[in-house]
Amino acid sequence: DVKVTQSSRYLVKRTGEKVFLECVQDMDHENMFWYRQDPGLGLRLIYFSYDVKMKEKGDIPEGYSVSREKKERFSLILESASTNQTSMYLCASSLWVAGRPDTQYFGPGTRLTVL
Amino acid sequence: QQQVKQSPQSLIVQKGGIPIINCAYENTAFDYFPWYQQFPGKGPALLIAIRPDVSEKKEGRFTISFNKSAKQFSLHIMDSQPGDSATYFCAASKKGAQKLVFGQGTRLTINP
Numbered sequence: 001d002v003k004v005t006q007s008s009r010y011l012v013k014r015t016g017e018k019v020f021l022e023c024v025q026d027m028d029h030e031n032m033f034w035y036r037q038d039p040g041l042g043l044r045l046i047y048f049s050y051d052v053k054m055k056e057k058g059d060i061p062e063g064y065s066v067s068r069e070k071k072e073r074f075s076l077i078l079e080s081a082s083t084n085q086t087s088m089y090l091c092a093s094s095l096w097v098a099g100r101p102d103t104q105y106f107g108p109g110t111r112l113t114v115l
Numbered sequence: 116q117q118q119v120k121q122s123p124q125s126l127i128v129q130k131g132g133i134p135i136i137n138c139a140y141e142n143t144a145f146d147y148f149p150w151y152q153q154f155p156g157k158g159p160a161l162l163i164a165i166r167p168d169v170s171e172k173k174e175g176r177f178t179i180s181f182n183k184s185a186k187q188f189s190l191h192i193m194d195s196q197p198g199d200s201a202t203y204f205c206a207a208s209k210k211g212a213q214k215l216v217f218g219q220g221t222r223l224t225i226n227p
Contacts, residue, residue, distance in 0.1 A: 004158070031213070040124060042204060042219040043159070050213060058214065090158055099210045100147065106158025 003027070004107035006091055012113045019078040021110050023091030030096045032074035033104065034058075034066060037088040049074055050096065081114045088112075118142055119207050121218025128195055129226050136190045136221045138205035145207040148188050149215070150179065153202045162203070163190075195225045 007022035025032065033048040035058075045058030047066040055066050063085060067075045074093075078085055088111050092104040121138045128134045138148075149164035165172045165179040165188065172179045176193040192199055205218040 033214070040219060042121070043217040045214055048214060056213065092158070100208055101213060101215070103149070103161045104151075104159075104215065106160065108156065108158050 004091055004093055004105050006089075006107040006110050008110050009108065010111050010113075012115065013078075013081050014115050015082060017078075017081050017114075019081050019112065019114075021076040021078075021089055021091075021112070023074045023076070023093075023107055024072055025074075025091075025093035025105070026072065027093065027095075027105070028071065029093035029105075030071075031094045031101045032068065033092040033094075034064075034074065034076045035090045035092065036060070037090055037109070043090065046076065081112075083114050086112060086114045118216045119205060119218040121205050121221060123221060124219065125222040125224075127224045127226060130195060130197060132195050132225075134192050134195055134199075134223055134225070136203055136205070136223070137187065138189065138207075138218050139185075139187045140207050140216075141186065142207070142209065142216075143186070144209040145216075146210060147208045148179070148181065149206050149208075150177075150190050151204045151206065151217075153204065153220075155201075159202075159204055192223075197225045197227050199223065200225050 004025045034046040035043045049055045049068040065077045090109045091107040094101040094104045150162045151159035152162040153159040163174045178191045181188045206215040
């Protein structure tokens, strides 16, 4: 079974803090993704990575950065947290099959609150 | 620009009823349409998927209907159960694209 783990289930931070969200997958997947989930807005892609040290902006990258130093680990960084970044953050991973990402496997999510 | 529009945003159905969730897309290059199911406190998980060469796909009580000309697809849940209560996301992708485009999600509640 594919397992995607996220470092924290709940996190409370203060405005201006630097925040690190960690994600680890154990199935040697090439692709990793960070989404945020907000009611009525669905899943919005922040960043994704298709290889070590490679990253691509998603639909809402502003205010975020990412790091992928090892294949199994993908980190999301909020350089200076703001209240509008309060959200559920979901990490996912997938293989690359026949020219596209295959089934995405999601972690349980991190609910971040920025005060 | 939202490329996949999902409706309704929330849906309440009695046990045994047939909830229907609809999605519409704009990009005719999309050729893979998965549905993900998310239970409270969990991440989404793939439920069922369809490609546009077929008009319908069934897996157990879950059916996807696909209308290529209308650029619409929908999820039907037969004999719905309280355990089906979850948030459902439709999505779309095209070959060569590195990401899925998700709909806004539907929060489904099945009352006993």
